[in-house]
Amino acid sequence: MSQRPPKAPPRLPGALPLLGHIPDFGKNPHDFMMRLRAKLGDIAEFQMFHQDMVLMTGAEASEAFYRAPDEVLDQGPAYKLMTPIFGEGVVFDAPIQRKNEQLQMLMPALRDKPMRTYSEVIAGEVEQMTRAWGESGSLNLLDFTKELTIYTASHCLLGPEFRYELSAEFAAIYRDLEHSIQPIAYVFPNLPLPIFRRRDKARVKLHGLVAQIMEKRAQSSEKSTNVFQMLIDAHYEDGSKLSSHEITGMLTAAVFAGHHTSSGTAAWVLIELLRHPEELRRVVAELDALFGEDGPVTFESLRQMPRLENVIKEVLRLHPPLILLLRKVMQDFQVGEYVIPAGKFVCAAPAVTHRIPELFPDPERFDPDRYSPERGEDRNLYGxxxxxxxxxxxSGNAFALFQLKVIFSLLLRRYDFELVNPPESYRDDYTKMVVEPVSPCLVRYRRRETQAERTAATSSSVGTGSAGGHQIKVAVDWDLCKGHANCMTEAPEVFQVDDKGRLTVLDENPSPEWVEKLRAAEKYCPTRAIKVEDGETEGGRCPFH
Structure with missing residues (x-):
């Protein structure tokens, strides 16, 4: 029996002359692609302006997309919008071999050894930005994460000149470059629009700054170890050195990798934790157990926080920062029963694949336990x-995760947060190609009490045990208690566990103000040894009494 000939992907009807499906796509790209997949399947064609696009979603189609060699699917022609930002002949505008050499030059700064030095730098930036917060207040979370991550990325990757000597100037330049990433730039990156003119002026300014710092460093006997210096010292396989133009573009690419996706993700991590208080309590308990009150954030400690890491993964599943990942088809490309002709563009949409129930059951639910060893829903590398x-x-994925862990290892130990507006009002802004929460996204903060303050408060409340006619009773089944100390993590005002795992109940009738923490201690006790009763003073007996 003869094999069936391959066929063209199914095509979405209704494309408008000149515009294609842009009006519908532009309203909400995510919703458009979700509907497109629901209607036509994993391989589906639509039109953006004059260009044919093929959406590839699901694990199998995504694997074909990601595994295809550059000679078949090329990034370069798909990302011409980055050429005015990075520069001609740099990264996506370079021939494939030259581009791969350039990207390889950036890798040493993102490997294990230099990463070990970044935790102190990032922690210092968090400390500096929160120093003026005071005891309590409110802020636009996205503004805060944007400013924080541009400082951390520039400090770690570019060096102290950009962070301290040129901080305000570099931030303004970077902002004009980043704001030029608009949907229309994918197709018409050089239209005479004001936003593109600001981009081009910013690129010229940045090149001038880089040239000045290169000259200054050449005259200095001190050698830096950041990515800037690595690029100054690097050379191509043919022995030639990088020009200041190329270094400018690659530095910009490095900061983009370390910042423009991390700022929105950082905001979403806190928002989702505040939407799900039980997950927040579990993360804070993990951090308190790992660091105590003032333990330093180190490279090794950052590898020991599975709860926070799973929360970050789930945030990235529901809110991946990039709407589309694009490639141009350079040679006819067969995927299953379909052939996509050379000249068309193909795209992956992580947020669409992340909502396929066969890959992620109950996909709209925020569920960090998906990534537990038992479930391992992230094992499929193309899911x-x-x-x-x-x-x-x-290549910046390790730095992004590292940066987020440091930030929240400090913020969540130092402050309690709450959402200012209803939880459902915080949503993705799909008018931008790098997805982030709609701004303003307001949160309140209050400094957490120190251990000394908690102890003083506990001492002053011993024996009070009742308020408004209610009393809290705490009991422990000593046969079940194994000294895990989860209770102490949740309610240190009431429970203390010594180095040998022996539990002491500081107050069997604690103040009702601790009831929420006591309920958490009861819930998270691995052996269920703790019982908490909150009832009328004359009410029933505690189950263990």
Whole structure:
């Protein structure tokens, strides 16, 4: 029996002359692509202006997309919008071999050894930005995370000149570059629009700054170890050195990798934790157990927080920062029963694949336990694809996770937060190609009490045990208690566990103000040894009494 000939992908009807499906796509790209997949399947064609686009979603189609060699699916022609930002002949505008050499030059700064030095830098930036907060207040979370991550990325990757000597100037330049990433730039990156004019002026300014610092460093006997210096010292396989133009573009690419996706993700991490208080309590308990009150954030400690890491993964599943990952088809490309002709563009959409129930059951639910060893819903490398996949997986993924862990290891130990507006009002802004929460996204903060303050408060409340006619009773089944100390993490005002795992109940009739923490201690006790009763003073007996 003869094999069936391959066929063209199914095509969405209704394309308008000149515009294609842009009006519908532009309203909400995510909703458009979700509907497109629901209607036509994993391989589906639509039109953006004059260009044919093929959406590839699901694990199998995504694997074909990510594993295809550059000679078949090329990033360069798909990302011409980055050429005015990075520069001609740099990264996506370079020939494939030259581009791969350039990207390889950035890798040493993102490997294990230099990463070990970044935790102190990032922690210092968090400390500096929160120093003026005071005891309590409110802020636009997205503004805060944007400012914080541009400081951390520039400090770690570019060096002290950009962070301290040129901080305000570099931030303004970077803002004009980043704001030029608009949907229309994918197709018409050089239209005479004001936003593109500001982009071009910013690129010229940045090149001038880089040239000045290169000259200054050449005259200095001190050698830096950041990515800037690595690029100054690097050379191509043919022995030639990088020009200041190329270094400018690659520095910009490095900061983009470390910042423009991390700022929105950082905001969403806190928002989702505040939407799900039980998950927040579990993360804070993990951090308190790992660091105590003032333990330093180190490279090794950052590898020991599975709860926070799973929360970050789930945030990236529901809110991946990039709407589309694009490639141009350079040679006819067969995927299953379909052939996509050379000249068309193909795209992956992580947020769409992340909502396929066969890959992620109950996909709209925020559920960090998906990534537990038992469930492992991120094992399929082409299912969970927040950082892309294959040979072009984002090289900054390790830095991004590292940066987020440091930030929240400090913020969540120092402050309590709450959402200012109703939880459902915080949503993704799909008018931008790098997805982030709609701004303003307001939160309140209050400094957490120190251990000394909690102890003083506990001492003053011993024996009070009742308020408004109610009393809290705490009991422990000593046969079940194994000294896990989860109770102490949740309610240190009431429970203390010594180095040998022996539990002491500081107050069997604690103040009702601790009831929420006591309920958490009861819930998270692995052996269920703790019982808490909150009832009328004359009410029933505690189950263990």
């Amino acid at each position: 969970w694809q927040a950082f892309g996949g294959g040979r072009h997986k984002c």
